[in-house]
Amino acid sequence: MTSTEINPELESLLDYIKRNRGFDFSGYKRTTLSRRICKRMQIIGVENYNDYLDYLEVHPDEFVELFNTILINVTAFFREPQAWEYIASEIIPGIIASKPITKPIRVWSAGCASGEETYTLAILLAEALGMEQCSTRVKVFATDVDAEALSHSRHANYSIKEVVGIPKDLLNKYFDLVNNRYVVQKDLRRCVIFGRHDLVQDAPISRIDLLVCRNTLMYFNTETQAKILDRFHFALNDRGYLFLGKAEMLFTRNHSFSPVDLRRRVFTKIPIGNLQDIIRTMADSYNQQPVPEIVDQIRIHEAAFAIDPVAQIVVDINSSVLLANTQARTLFNLNPLDLGRPLQDLELSYRPVELRSRLDQVRSSRRAITLKDIEWPTADREMRYLDVQIIPLLYEKTGDLLGIKIIFSDVTRFKQLQNDLVHTNQELETAYEELQSTVEELETTNEELQSTVEELETTNEELQSTNEELETMNEELQSTNEELQTINEEMRQRSEELNQVNGFLESILTSLRAGVVVLGPDLHIHIWNRKAEDLWGLRADEIFLQHFMSLDIGLPLEPLKQPLRAIIAGQSQSHEVLLNATNRRGKAFQCQVICTPLIRTGSQIHGVILLMEEYDELNEGI
Ligand SMILES: C[S@@+](CC[C@H](N)C(=O)[O-])C[C@H]1O[C@@H](n2cnc3c(N)ncnc32)[C@H](O)[C@@H]1O
Structure with missing residues (x-):
């Protein structure tokens, strides 16, 4: 499934999580989300x-496991050291230099996970300002949506690894x-304020000089990143x-930030100007034109009228032609x-x-009329276009009509240009599209x-986290192995x-x-000692x-059966009998057989012990 495809089942699961736990994962990339959730599903x-x-409904504890899986907390001190070197050498000194010593420096580590990034920042600021000034001036706000990770951050206690x-x-300088x-020293710890904050839902912290949000934006889809x-x-x-x-990159459509160092992913805010700024800028670009002197010599008027490139005629109130300039005479x-x-x-x-x-009409209304794009075919059959203005000439003081001026503006070129422009415009529009x-x-x-x-980076982070999981499993296996070795030694x-x-x-x-x-x-045989072997010739x-009763030896067994x-059966404590027997060398003798019960725990009978001896020998012994 691609990241844009919607899986309704996944969406209703996300909705359920939001309604029940207030965690809104709807703005997270679906590929990452589904991979992480499927991981949990596989485990259970x-x-x-x-x-x-359904499982979450019945086992609310699973929410914790799910959130731990989705909110990958992979982090490290001085993660990507070159970028931090740049922050230490260029950005932090710049911020310090831009502010009076009395002004606070406010820094925000958003998505701080277990605090390694936050303390890295605090260390660099303490290095730049000295611990004393740092503790009075600097506030590092460290936020994350994951309460467990925040609690780790607050303890400021880290393993050697x-x-x-x-x-x-x-x-050595900042840890005990x-x-x-390793525990972060108190002075440095005091510069940092931790708090739970959801980047998607909560209002931002304000007046920040440096905002560090690393490897967190990449979990969100484009719209949420923009928000x-x-x-x-x-x-x-x-x-x-x-x-x-x-x-992480800012998309090209983002006009609010401009890169300071693209490689290190450092950007600066582009302030949005207010209306006054814009107006001032526009006003600066105006130039005042000097007002021309009014020249009142009639000759000049006439000459000027005559040479006007726009054809004009003037008629008196009776519509008799009074004036016609050179252009009008030629044209008509x-x-x-x-x-x-x-x-x-x-x-x-x-x-x-x-x-x-x-x-x-003009005479009666005293208002000008304009006629546009009047077609006028020329002798060579080309079409000419004229705009015709019919303007009443009024005496300024009384408003009386003196005459009417008719202006014929040849707009053929303009019209052609317009057509060309429309055409060019269409072409441009096509090209633009x-x-x-x-x-x-x-x-x-x-x-x-x-x-x-980003996906690759996420996968990498996941691999890292899987690696960490494998390391943990390995440690567990090692300890199980040690326990097994101890048990083995005891068994040996x-x-x-x-x-x-x-x-x-x-013996x-x-x-x-x-x-x-x-x-x-x-009555199956369990022990048969050396002397029994000697007597009866069976190893x-x-x-x-x-079965004892199935033996074929020189001893009659039938009398022993009962x-x-x-x-x-526990009905008899012992039984002693003399039986005529023949030993393995064929010698007949009297065999004394004593049967006693084999008693192990308590009085439970587990079998019978038989002692067999030549009776004569016994007597001799006595
Ligand atoms: C991979 S860690 C990055 C840690 C650190 N910034 C770094 O780069 O080393 C991502 C962090 O983003 C946090 N996070 C995920 N969604 C968040 C949200 N909506 N609001 C705040 N933090 C979030 C996770 O809990 C996790 O601690």
Whole structure:
């Protein structure tokens, strides 16, 4: 699924989370979100978003796990050291220099995670100002939406592994080593104010000189990024700085920030000018033209009228032609004798446009008339265009009508130009549209590239976080392994002890003069000692676990059957009998057999012990 495709199930899950926990993930990139949520779903073994929603309803604890998975808290001290070097050498000194010593310096670390970025900032400011001035002047606001990460930040307590990015001298200067962990010194800690703040929903902090928001914007979609950037614009002082993460760019459409150093992702706020600024700028560009002197010599008037490139004639109140300038004479083929004639006697009165009625209209209304684009075909069949103005000439003092001036402006060139312009305009519009669509394509490509880069960066962060998870698992496995080794060692010792006891019992059994046989409750043979082997000519391994009554030896077994059962049933304590037997060498003898119960725990009977001995020998022994 692409990041723009909407999955209704995922959307209703996000809506559920927002309604229940107030966390609004709707502005986050869908690809990242779905990947992180699916990770949780896999762990708990549910297959789709709807089932996961049901699971959340029944197991509210899962919210914590889900948020921990979505809000990736990967961070580090002096993350991307070159960018921080630039902040230390260029930006922080610039901010300090631009402010009187009495003014506070306000810095915002937005999306601070577990505080490493925040303390990096505080260290650099303390280095630039000295600890004393830093604690009185500097306020570093550190915010994140993740309360757990914030609590870690507030403790300001880091493992040896977590502080590897801090240069040795700064580590020694700003941290105390307590119980093998590094704790931020109190003075530095006091410069920082931590608070829970949601970049999407909460109002921004204001009057900020440096806003650091790194590797956080990239989780949001373009619209949400734009909204957050608007808030950042508001938050910053004029000429305040915005410092983003390596993978983050401001889109080309953003006109509120301009890059200071694009490679290090440092931008500055472009202040929005007010109306007064704009008006002043415009006023500066005006030049006052000197007013020309009024020249009242009639000759000049006449000459000026005559040479006017625009054709003009003047008629008196009776519509007789009074004046016609050179241009009009040429254009309408008038000769000096036409002056003084009634206009209606001239072709001009109806060609190129009907003038008589218009003159009447102007005469009665005392208002000018303009006739536009009057077509006038020329002798060579080309079309000429005229604008005709019919203007009443009024005596200033009384308002009486003196005459009427008719101006014929040749607008053919203008008309052509206009046509050409319309045409060119159309071409330009087409070209512009093409250009526009090319620009849009480029912008889209750029944004796609950007979001691919961000995706890669996110994946990288996730890989880092997976790596961290693997490291944790590895540590757990190591400790389990150590426990197993201990158990193994104990087992080995037990086994040795058992072997010793076993050997001891073996030697007792072997040393006994009597044949010893131990039977289980089912009368199968468990022990058959050396003397028994000597007596009956069968090795222990031949008869192990065989039924005693099935043996074929020189001892009649039938007389023992009943007594053995009685002992196992607990009906008899012992049984002693003399049986005529034949040993393995074929010698007949009287065998004394003593049967006693094998008792282990309490009085439970687990079998029978049989002692077998030649009766004569026994007597001799006595
Ligand atoms: C990858 S960390 C970046 C930490 C640090 N700025 C850095 O670059 O090392 C992203 C942080 O953004 C936080 N975050 C995610 N959504 C947020 C939101 N809506 N408001 C504030 N912080 C958010 C996460 O909780 C996480 O701590």
